[in-house]
Amino acid sequence: MNKAFVREPDDTGRVYCPRCKSLGSPVEAAPLDRYVAPAARNKLGAFAWFCPYQHCEAAYFNQFDVVVTVDELTEPVYPKDLDAPLCACFGYTYDDAAADVAEGQPTRTRELIARTKTPEARCRESAPSGQCCVAAVQELYLRLRNP
Numbered sequence: 582m583n584k585a586f587v588r589e590p591d592d593t594g595r596v597y598c599p600r601c602k603s604l605g606s607p608v609e610a611a612p613l614d615r616y617v618a619p620a621a622r623n624k625l626g627a628f629a630w631f632c633p634y635q636h637c638e639a640a641y642f643n644q645f646d647v648v649v650t651v652d653e654l655t656e657p658v659y660p661k662d663l664d665a666p667l668c669a670c671f672g673y674t675y676d677d678a679a680a681d682v683a684e685g686q687p688t689r690t691r692e693l694i695a696r697t698k699t700p701e702a703r704c705r706e707s708a709p710s711g712q713c714c715v716a717a718v719q720e721l722y723l724r725l726r727n728p
């Protein structure tokens with residue numbers, strides 16, 4: 582499922598974070614099993630939404646306003662923690678984007694974007710948000726380059 586789909590105005594599947602009202606991104610069971618601690622995992626079913634807002638304590642939620650908070654996760658996730666990898670598949674981090682900007686060449690960023698188009702990229706299973714990281718990576722790079 583891509584972002585164009587979840588942002589479609591007529592899409593009745595849109596669900597907003599009960600804490601901060603950000604539009605959630607749909608997440609299947611694999612990331613929930615990986616990132617939600619066992620003690621909190623049964624609060625959510627096989628499907629939930631990820632809150633993409635950095636400063637919101639809610640990590641995952643469902644349409645019944647059940648929330649799993651950042652401190653109920655098994656590890657830090659981006660963008661809740663800016664030190665966590667942006668790309669769960671290949672490990673691209675904030676520092677990689679900053680290094681590219683410092684060098685004036687998006688070497689690491691280009692390489693990452695190329696790798697996300699290969700079968701090795703398993704965003705739906707691996708990414709905390711269930712989404713491909715490319716949009717977030719490009720946004721971060723541009724934000725650091727044009728502060």
Ligand SMILES: [Zn+2]
Pocket residue numbers: 598599600601602603632633634637638639
């Ligand atoms: Zn939120």
